[in-house]
Amino acid sequence: MENGVTNVCENEESGTVRAQTIDELHSLQKKKSTPTTPDTSQPISAHSHYERQQQQLQSISASLASLTRETGPKVVKGDPASRFETSSLAHVSQHRVVTPTIAVSDSALKFTHVLYNLSPSELYEQAIKYEKGSFITSTGALATLSGAKTGRCPRDKRVVKDELTENELWWGKGSPNIEMDEHSFMVNRERAVDYLNSLDKVFVNDQFLNWDPENSIKVRIVSARAYHSLFMHNMCIRPTPEELEKFGTPDFTIYNAGQFPCNRYTHYMTSSTSIDLNLARKEMVILGTQYAGEMKKGLFSVMHYLMPKRQILSLHSGCNMGKAGDVALFFGLSGTGKTTLSTDHNRYLIGDDEHCWGENGVSNIEGGCYAKCIDLSREKEPDIWNAIKFGTVLENVVFDEHVREVDYTDKSVTENTRAAYPIEYIPNVKLPCVGPHPKNVILLACDAFGVLPPVSKLSLSQTMYHFISGYTALVAGTEEGIKEPQATFSACFGAAFIMLHPTKYAAMLAEKMQTHGATGWLVNTGWSGGSYGSGSRIKLSYTRKIIDAIHSGSLLNAEYKKTEIFGLEIPTEVEDVPSEILDPENTWSDKTAYNETLLKLATLFQKNFETFTDYKIGDDNNLTEEIVAAGPIF
Numbered sequence: 286m287e288n289g290v291t292n293v294c295e296n297e298e299s300g301t302v303r304a305q306t307i308d309e310l311h312s313l314q315k316k317k318s319t320p321t322t323p324d325t326s327q328p329i330s331a332h333s334h335y336e337r338q339q340q341q342l343q344s345i346s347a348s349l350a351s352l353t354r355e356t357g358p359k360v361v362k363g364d365p366a367s368r369f370e371t372s373s374l375a376h377v378s379q380h381r382v383v384t385p386t387i388a389v390s391d392s393a394l395k396f397t398h399v400l401y402n403l404s405p406s407e408l409y410e411q412a413i414k415y416e417k418g419s420f421i422t423s424t425g426a427l428a429t430l431s432g433a434k435t436g437r438c439p440r441d442k443r444v445v446k447d448e449l450t451e452n453e454l455w456w457g458k459g460s461p462n463i464e465m466d467e468h469s470f471m472v473n474r475e476r477a478v479d480y481l482n483s484l485d486k487v488f489v490n491d492q493f494l495n496w497d498p499e500n501s502i503k504v505r506i507v508s509a510r511a512y513h514s515l516f517m518h519n520m521c522i523r524p525t526p527e528e529l530e531k532f533g534t535p536d537f538t539i540y541n542a543g544q545f546p547c548n549r550y551t552h553y554m555t556s557s558t559s560i561d562l563n564l565a566r567k568e569m570v571i572l573g574t575q576y577a578g579e580m581k582k583g584l585f586s587v588m589h590y591l592m593p594k595r596q597i598l599s600l601h602s603g604c605n606m607g608k609a610g611d612v613a614l615f616f617g618l619s620g621t622g623k624t625t626l627s628t629d630h631n632r633y634l635i636g637d638d639e640h641c642w643g644e645n646g647v648s649n650i651e652g653g654c655y656a657k658c659i660d661l662s663r664e665k666e667p668d669i670w671n672a673i674k675f676g677t678v679l680e681n682v683v684f685d686e687h688v689r690e691v692d693y694t695d696k697s698v699t700e701n702t703r704a705a706y707p708i709e710y711i712p713n714v715k716l717p718c719v720g721p722h723p724k725n726v727i728l729l730a731c732d733a734f735g736v737l738p739p740v741s742k743l744s745l746s747q748t749m750y751h752f753i754s755g756y757t758a759l760v761a762g763t764e765e766g767i768k769e770p771q772a773t774f775s776a777c778f779g780a781a782f783i784m785l786h787p788t789k790y791a792a793m794l795a796e797k798m799q800t801h802g803a804t805g806w807l808v809n810t811g812w813s814g815g816s817y818g819s820g821s822r823i824k825l826s827y828t829r830k831i832i833d834a835i836h837s838g839s840l841l842n843a844e845y846k847k848t849e850i851f852g853l854e855i856p857t858e859v860e861d862v863p864s865e866i867l868d869p870e871n872t873w874s875d876k877t878a879y880n881e882t883l884l885k886l887a888t889l890f891q892k893n894f895e896t897f898t899d900y901k902i903g904d905d906n907n908l909t910e911e912i913v914a915a916g917p918i919f
């Protein structure tokens with residue numbers, strides 16, 4: 286360089302590549318990675334390593350086995366498009382079913398290539414190469430489309446009713462569990478497995494759920510899209526290489542054949558979409574929807590069944606912890622603020638959506654967050670904004686075709702745009718994602734009627750009343766002409782995911798809140814100064830101040846007054862929040878309209894609660910009576 290001469294080809298050693306052929310050059314680029322390292326507790330031997338590979342492939346072959354034909358598929362690891370990788374990893378495995386062999390079919394001659402627990406980088410490459418609509422955005426996130434479905438399809442969710450589940454689960458009016466029989470499940474399972482085996486390759490994720498090590502569940506997700514594999518990589522707990530080595534047989538398996546429809550000639554099918562849960566077989570089948578949230582929320586349903594059996598309460602809530610170790614839960618239906626408010630720069634994030642409350646405290650079920658992105662702004666939600674980087678899946682967003690900058694205000698594809706990122710993308714995450722018993726239980730309602738106070742302190746029976754009611758009212762999208770808010774009541778703030786009767790979860794929550802002295806709060810993150818159309822949404826900065834006052838304990842001892850009809854205790858002052866908004870009546874210019882709307886909402890609450898008054902909550906009849914009395918009175 287000194288003489289202005291560049292050092293290109295200056296000497297043999299640094300200037301020439303150490304390869305004789307192009308293939309050899311390419312083989313030099315990739316170094317053997319750790320995920321296949323042997324169990325450290327045992328001496329390293331090529332033989333045991335090979336055996337473990339075989340066991341793993343056999344387990345995958347068993348998962349993908351057709352139950353009506355000769356055997357499981359011939360499973361081979363690696364991308365069929367990559368000659369080099371396939372030949373080096375060609376441990377073929379076939380799962381033998383003990384039933385007599387029928388006849389060899391073409392499907393039995395074929396190989397199923399498995400892309401097993403790929404890294405985000407590998408999944409990016411797969412998505413970009415093979416999945417239309419996959420792009421890298423300017424911040425490095427993977428933008429993708431979920432296809433025709435951009436939200437969950439609760440009406441297409443089926444649960445197998447057998448001798449066990451018939452008595453155990455909640456069926457009938459209000460229940461999310463729409464029945465199907467074992468046979469129809471098997472028809473759909475076979476359809477999904479056949480579809481997956483017909484593909485060039487499938488993705489397999491082996492991961493965990495629940496950060497409480499004593500109650501964690503091993504899950505396997507078999508899917509057809511890199512998008513689905515990356516989504517679950519982000520959302521479930523990622524195993525270490527050592528944990529993966531010892532993974533063994535999964536406790537639960539999802540077959541996601543979302544691009545392929547179900548068959549309407551199959552009994553119980555009412556559309557081309559079917560999400561089928563079989564608790565006895567520990568399997569879920571997805572047909573006719575590629576919306577990735579079905580997998581996340583499907584597994585949540587499974588936890589809502591398994592955990593209460595162990596006296597652990599499963600919660601559709603966000604959760605965070607203060608510097609002093611004070612834990613808060615944030616319950617609420619979709620869009621009410623669980624993710625936004627649990628992601629708080631001054632507190633440790635435990636999780637944004639699904640938790641367990643057991644003997645030792647709380648634990649997150651997931652390993653990632655799933656944030657709404659519509660109108661996302663760097664100023665209002667900096668931590669979520671910064672989490673949208675390499676590795677994050679961005680669903681259904683619109684971006685500039687050249688610079689690939691995302692326009693978060695654009696609803697062209699859907700209003701339900703989403704970002705799925707590993708939880709450690711939030712800087713102040715609490716790892717492992719567990720915490721002590723909650724001190725505050727915050728019920729979020731986005732009240733588009735604009736009559737619920739921004740914050741109320743609840744008695745235990747009021748907490749139960751509002752928990753069982755599970756109210757929110759949103760405006761149905763942005764369609765023209767929709768002026769009326771749509772009231773939704775969803776028991777336990779997650780009726781779509783619960784498996785047992787709501788009162789079972791409510792009784793557990795009451796017992797835990799009582800034992801650990803937690804305080805209940807109702808926070809309206811919705812409208813103020815009128816209903817949707819005339820009023821406006823409560824400023825996020827005000828809601829954050831209210832939440833701060835709950836966390837700090839200052840609101841617990843504030844001065845309160847009781848509201849009419851709902852009988853809610855509302856504070857007269859909250860630091861840095863204008864006092865006049867604390868009583869919604871003050872914010873409405875038309876007092877008659879306010880009273881009419883309040884009465885209307887109270888009537889909706891009362892009507893919704895009718896179905897629950899026949900049930901006993903806990904061992905004590907008194908509690909049931911108190912809960913019923915904690916609703917609106919007029």
Ligand SMILES: Nc1ncnc2c1ncn2[C@@H]1O[C@H](COP(=O)(O)OP(=O)(O)O)[C@@H](O)[C@H]1O
Pocket residue numbers: 617618619620621622623624625626637655656657658659810811822823824825826828
């Ligand atoms: N006052 C408020 N409190 C909470 N969220 C608000 C408020 N005003 C607007 N929002 C917006 O509402 C949405 C809440 O969604 P999110 O936190 O993802 O809900 P969830 O996790 O419960 O589904 C976010 O887009 C957030 O920016």
Ligand SMILES: C=C(OP(=O)(O)O)C(=O)O
Pocket residue numbers: 437578582618619620623624638655
């Ligand atoms: C993924 C979901 O969660 P939430 O909207 O509560 O964040 C959902 O309900 O589909």
Ligand SMILES: [Ca+2]
Pocket residue numbers: 623624637638655656657
């Ligand atoms: Ca959320």
Ligand SMILES: [Mn+2]
Pocket residue numbers: 601618619623638
């Ligand atoms: Mn949620």
